[in-house]
Amino acid sequence: MRPDTRQTVQRSLVLEAVRASNDHPTAIDVFETVRGKHPSISRATVYRNLHLLADAGDILSIKVPGGERFDLRADAHPHIICSSCGRVADVPFERGGAYEDTLDERASLATSWQVSTHSLVFTGLCPHCVAEMRRQQLSQPQARQPQLSRR
Numbered sequence: 768m769r770p771d772t773r774q775t776v777q778r779s780l781v782l783e784a785v786r787a788s789n790d791h792p793t794a795i796d797v798f799e800t801v802r803g804k805h806p807s808i809s810r811a812t813v814y815r816n817l818h819l820l821a822d823a824g825d826i827l828s829i830k831v832p833g834g835e836r837f838d839l840r841a842d843a844h845p846h847i848i849c850s851s852c853g854r855v856a857d858v859p860f861e862r863g864g865a866y867e868d869t870l871d872e873r874a875s876l877a878t879s880w881q882v883s884t885h886s887l888v889f890t891g892l893c894p895h896c897v898a899e900m901r902r903q904q905l906s907q908p909q910a911r912q913p914q915l916s917r918r
Contacts, residue, residue: 780805781816785826791836791846791855829855829888843884849893851900858889 784800785792792800798813817837821828827838831848836855838846845858867873875882892900 778816786839845887847889851896
C-alpha cells in the first residue's frame, strides 16, 4: 500500500516542526510545536502524519526505549541514545568509513536473509549526564577508609 501523499496543512506543519528541531523530537514535542500554530490539531493527526512522512521517506523514525524519535535526516545514519536522559544524537561517521554502506549486503551473505535495511543505534551516557553523575559523586561525602592498626 502506497503512503498517502496528499500535502495537507497539517502534514506541512508537522514536517516543518521536525525540520526546525535541532534534536530528534518526540511526537509530543512535534505536537506541542504544531499546536502553537494550529491550536485545533489533535495528537492523532500529528502521530498519523509523522508516520506517513516516515513511510514516504521524508523523515526518519527512530525506535528508542519507551518510544520513538524523529529525524529530519532520512538517509541511513547511526544514532546514539543516552541511557539516562533519553537524548538522541547522530553519530558523525563518514559514509564508507566506520559506517559502511555494505552492511545490508554483508548481513545477507552471512545469514542467507534478504536484508532490505538496517539501523545502527549505540547506547551510552551523554556528556551532560556523565558530568552530572561526576558532580553528584563529588558532592557526596567520601566514606572513611578503616585505619589499619599498626603494631
